[in-house]
Amino acid sequence: MIVTSPELKDALKEIINIGVGKAAGMLNDLLNNHITLEVPHVDVISFSDIDNSLGVMRTTPVSAVRLSFRGPINGVSSLVFPPDSASKLVDVLIGEESFSDDLDALKIGTLSEVGNIILNAVMAAFGNLLETRLTYSIPAYVEGSIASVLHLEMERSAPVLSATTRFTVESYRVEGEIILLFEIGSFDYLKHAVDAALSA
Structure with missing residues (x-):
């Protein structure tokens, strides 16, 4: 179990909200579609407990x-959707209905771009807190079980920051999950930076 204070969770939620707010602006400009992003819930858990925290996923x-x-700070960030939510979000954004459970290349490209914008904006918000620029890999689109999607060489006690993300597009509401997996030591570094900012 990862011990966190309510103040730390509130601060992490605010940082993520800053990132998704910027991402929403970029997505609105790029897709010419009014998108509202909210982060109603943030939790910090250990990697070994992640299955129990993701509900239906x-x-x-x-x-x-x-x-x-x-x-x-080092780790992996993911934007995760149940398949029906992924299809619904992409259908609304590109104006087409999906008649297959498999996302075609256009839809995979759209979802990858949405994920890339959101994850980069969120990690940039953390970079601003740390007063440094984080470097990122090229985003990868993956499908499968949550275990296979998040299968990484992580310690079972490694901290995971899980943030529910609510998309509202043209009155349609879709929920996904931003999941940040931290290497051992990285979350402690982030926690110290947040504590320092709170006490400044």
């Missing part, structure tokens, strides 16, 4: 965009 295939980040 534990037992259904998911769609995800994933990129690793390096710098003072």
